[in-house]
């Protein structure tokens with residue numbers, strides 16, 4: 001039962017994170033230690049997030065008010081386009097991700113679990129560090145695969161088949177691009193010595209923001225509208241990249257695009273234009 005002592009204990013352990021870790025560690029030790037766990041978490045988060053946005057796309061036909069948050073309100077997402085993107089995603093997962101997962105499960109030993117939960121500072125710095133590192137790695141990869149004609153045609157052009165992205169376009173990519181993204185997502189938390197819990201939350205967050213960047217939605221609560229100074233590109237800038245693939249190579253933030261001159265002022269969405277009109 002929750003009394004004042006319990007509430008004090010929960011608050012002093014930053015919202016119960018310590019209790020969550022103690023519970024998971026005691027009751028789901030083998031699951032957390034399994035090399036398959038991060039893969040199952042990433043893949044299931046991807047499909048759940050995509051199904052959420054696909055539901056919104058379907059609802060936007062019945063609830064026109066939703067269109068005010070779409071970057072291209074007049075865009076009709078064809079079932080054939082969704083099917084094509086889903087089929088490639090399933091193919092990549094069956095042919096590449098699944099065998100890699102089995103190999104990892106077979107060869108990689110189970111990881112030891114930390115005794116204590118991460119502190120709030122360790123957790124926050126871990127998530128931020130992983131996102132910044134991943135963002136920089138993908139920026140370099142992305143820039144190289146646009147600057148080199150061979151790299152573009154061989155590995156990245158497939159992702160640009162859709163000039164107005166929707167959620168399933170997120171992983172509509174070549175096996176090499178998927179492998180690069182999967183490698184950084186797995187290795188970055190290890191490189192930064194992140195706690196198990198921090199690594200897992202980073203993976204979930206990374207999948208969510210990557211799908212959000214392709215969702216075609218620009219909500220008032222989207223990160224690009226919450227993080228100041230246009231520091232977060234999000235769905236609006238990534239949509240601009242798909243429409244005009246010479247700028248906005250950073251997947252999430254904007255600072256490298258600013259510093260390296262690959263930013264453009266030509267990104268906008270009708271949702272943003274309407275918001276500016278309302279704010280004016």
Ligand SMILES: [Zn+2]
Pocket residue numbers: 159165169170214238242
């Ligand atoms: Zn994209």
Ligand SMILES: [Zn+2]
Pocket residue numbers: 142146156160241245
């Ligand atoms: Zn690109």
